[in-house]
Amino acid sequence: MTLAMGAxxxxxxQHALLAGTAIAAAAGLTGYFLVLRAQVFVGxxxxxxxxxxxxxxxxxxxxxxxxxFVTAVAVALLLGSLGRRGRADDVAIGSVFSWIxxxxxxxxxxxxxxxxxxxxxxxxxxxxxxxxxxxxAQALTAALVGxxxxxxxxxxxxxxxxxxxxETVAAARGVPxxxxxxxxxxxxxxxxxxxxxxxxxxxxxxxxxxxxGAAHRMTDRPLRGLxxxxxxxxxxxxxxxxxxxxxxxxxxSFSILAAATAVYAxxxxxxxxxxxxxxxxWVRRGRGPAVAG
Amino acid sequence: xxxxxxxxxxWSWNPVADLRQxxxxxxxxxxxxxxxxxxxxxxxxxxxxxxxxQSFAGHTLAVVGFPGAAGAVLVGVSATYGYFVFxxxxxxxxxxxxxxxxxxRPGAGQEAALTGTVQAFLLACGFLFTALYKGxxxxxxxxxxxxxLGITTAQVWVLLAVAVTVLAxxxxxxxxxxxxxxxPDVAxxxxxxxGLLSTxxxxxxxxAAAEASQITGTLLVFALLxxxxxxxxxxxxxxxxxxxxxxxxxxxxxxxxxxxxxxxDGPLGFAVTSYAFAAYVxxxxxxxxxxxxxxxxxxxxPAGGAA
Numbered sequence: 001m002t003l004a005m006g007a008x009x010x011x012x013x014q015h016a017l018l019a020g021t022a023i024a025a026a027a028g029l030t031g032y033f034l035v036l037r038a039q040v041f042v043g044x045x046x047x048x049x050x051x052x053x054x055x056x057x058x059x060x061x062x063x064x065x066x067x068x069f070v071t072a073v074a075v076a077l078l079l080g081s082l083g084r085r086g087r088a089d090d091v092a093i094g095s096v097f098s099w100i101x102x103x104x105x106x107x108x109x110x111x112x113x114x115x116x117x118x119x120x121x122x123x124x125x126x127x128x129x130x131x132x133x134x135x136x137a138q139a140l141t142a143a144l145v146g147x148x149x150x151x152x153x154x155x156x157x158x159x160x161x162x163x164x165x166x167e168t169v170a171a172a173r174g175v176p177x178x179x180x181x182x183x184x185x186x187x188x189x190x191x192x193x194x195x196x197x198x199x200x201x202x203x204x205x206x207x208x209x210x211x212x213g214a215a216h217r218m219t220d221r222p223l224r225g226l227x228x229x230x231x232x233x234x235x236x237x238x239x240x241x242x243x244x245x246x247x248x249x250x251x252x253s254f255s256i257l258a259a260a261t262a263v264y265a266x267x268x269x270x271x272x273x274x275x276x277x278x279x280x281x282w283v284r285r286g287r288g289p290a291v292a293g
Numbered sequence: 294x295x296x297x298x299x300x301x302x303x304w305s306w307n308p309v310a311d312l313r314q315x316x317x318x319x320x321x322x323x324x325x326x327x328x329x330x331x332x333x334x335x336x337x338x339x340x341x342x343x344x345x346x347q348s349f350a351g352h353t354l355a356v357v358g359f360p361g362a363a364g365a366v367l368v369g370v371s372a373t374y375g376y377f378v379f380x381x382x383x384x385x386x387x388x389x390x391x392x393x394x395x396x397x398r399p400g401a402g403q404e405a406a407l408t409g410t411v412q413a414f415l416l417a418c419g420f421l422f423t424a425l426y427k428g429x430x431x432x433x434x435x436x437x438x439x440x441x442l443g444i445t446t447a448q449v450w451v452l453l454a455v456a457v458t459v460l461a462x463x464x465x466x467x468x469x470x471x472x473x474x475x476x477p478d479v480a481x482x483x484x485x486x487x488g489l490l491s492t493x494x495x496x497x498x499x500x501a502a503a504e505a506s507q508i509t510g511t512l513l514v515f516a517l518l519x520x521x522x523x524x525x526x527x528x529x530x531x532x533x534x535x536x537x538x539x540x541x542x543x544x545x546x547x548x549x550x551x552x553x554x555x556x557x558d559g560p561l562g563f564a565v566t567s568y569a570f571a572a573y574v575x576x577x578x579x580x581x582x583x584x585x586x587x588x589x590x591x592x593x594x595p596a597g598g599a600a
Contacts, residue, residue, distance in 0.1 A: 034402075035402040035403065035405065036402055038401040038402040038405060039402075040349065040408070040409045041348065043409070044349065044352065044409060044412070048512075089346075090349060091348060091519060093348070094348040094352065094515065094519040095569075095570060096570075098515050098516035098569075099516070099520075099566045099567065099569070099570035101512055101516070101562075102513060102516060102565070102567060103563065103566075103567075105512075105513070105560045105562040105563045105566075106559070106560055106563035108434075108438070108560075109559065109560045123434060124423075124433050124434070128420045200420075202356075202420075203417050204413075205409045205412060205413040206409070206410060206413025206416075207413075208409065209405070209406045209407075209409030209410050209413065210406070210409075210413070210414075212406060213403060213406030213407060213409075213410060216406065249425065250421065250424075251420060251421060251424045254417045254418070254420055254421040254424070257414050257417035258414070258417065260410070260414075261410055261413075261414040264406075264407075264410050268407070
């Protein structure tokens with residue numbers, strides 16, 4: 001407790017806490033839908049796209065965040081348009097994002113050779129994040145963007161849940177399934193861009209997948225699971241930040257991911273022990289995301 | 294420095310002289326040998342990966358080579374061991390997940406959540422290892438994005454041995470694996486050990502990814518796994534033909550990429566992925582045009598696309 005109090009006295013920790021909380025909440029809520037809709041691979045793809053966006057912005061010389069958000073959201077919408085009803089197949093997603101990653105390598109080379117020395121670590125810091133290095137303005141922007149993503153997601157949560165659980169019935173009831181798919185993908189893109197600043201583009205996947213996977217294992221009820229996923233992500237973010245403050249040799253990105261993985265592994269073991277590794281109840285009753293396609 | 298600058302070749306539009314000049318350097322010859330071995334192994338393994346719709350698992354196995362290599366450097370052993378240990382261990386971990394079938398179905402999201410957590414956590418471990426090592430950052434970049442310079446002849450032999458082993462094992466389980474990949478339910482009904490084959494395949498995929506990681510870097514292995522195979526499967530539905538096509542496209546994009554990287558002094562990863570992606574896009578466009586064309590007009594897509 002005294003440790004946490006001591007940590008809160010430092011401005012860098014306050015900034016990390018502010019930005020980290022908003023980012024974790026956004027990632028937890030978005031991740032819940034990613035797992036529900038079986039679109040985790042899209043999250044993986046967009047996190048790599050965020051790397052290219054950041055490096056492109058650095059190479060061209062504009063604000064890092066403009067590159068991140070524009071690229072991630074644009075590619076998210078592109079991936080949506082590749083498949084039917086806003087869902088592309090894995091092979092198309094894989095081909096697109098591995099080329100975009102190749103493009104990122106090009107921008108990395110361009111950036112490191114065109115500018116003067118001393119920026120060799122830029123690529124590494126984009127890949128693995130530096131949450132303790134955020135300025136107060138950056139932290140405030142991150143918090144506002146994170147809050148915005150959460151607000152939009154909560155606003156569309158009910159129709160999106162309906163569309164995710166039973167696409168056909170939702171479409172028949174007049175829910176704009178395709179539009180919701182695109183809105184959701186744009187939110188995933190924004191979330192990936194946002195989280196790149198905290199944990200880095202390679203590790204966002206953990207914030208998207210681990211709390212959501214744990215929440216899916218802990219409860220069958222969608223709205224409760226959604227809230228739980230967000231709460232778990234925020235808790236894991238706090239635990240990771242405090243842990244990293246206590247053990248300075250441990251980078252914050254690692255301790256956040258370690259906390260998330262520990263919680264997930266705990267729920268996984270518990271579920272195996274209780275013998276409920278089979279799909280949850282509403283899925284078995286045929287109302288799950290067993291969408292044709 | 295001037296000698297180095299002079300040594301940079303320019304493309305003279307005389308391919309024979311250009312190739313002869315490029316292959317006068319032993320490191321380029323080794324790069325071509327290693328690239329070819331890698332492209333063959335990745336083309337075959339990737340073909341099965343695309344057929345089985347296991348892109349996400351494949352991508353996870355591809356990137357976990359990075360923590361393996363970083364950990365090996367940290368404890369002071371050869372990075373090669375790290376690549377293989379981590380990739381094969383991750384393959385066993387991902388295979389341990391209870392699978393409920395293929396495609397989008399109940400439980401698919403939760404499997405993906407586990408795969409994603411494994412991937413992100415191992416990458417975070419890799420970052421921890423590099424942070425503890427406090428080594429030069431250039432090492433991280435080359436682990437992630439690869440380097441085709443300085444491949445030794447001994448490394449080429451190791452690559453060859455691993456590739457031959459992986460492909461021989463795959464050949465041994467090839468027919469039942471194809472059966473189990475195309476229709477797992479019928480295959481299981483006929484007594485094919487579907488679960489065991491799936492685990493075995495993932496381990497072989499991990500070994501192939503570990504091998505390719507050392508040349509292309511862990512972030513770009515996935516490009517060699519997925520794109521030639523995806524292109525081949527768009528072009529033809531016949532298994533043997535598309536498998537062969539996948540290997541040919543893999544070799545072609547690797548060779549073109551190496552040549553381009555050599556003559557332009559650009560990054561290899563960008564060149565290889567760009568050629569592969571161009572081939573994929575051309576194949577998709579060609580396929581769409583062929584499907585739209587009247588039946589009696591035989592529209593043949595040129596094999597290899599841009600390659």
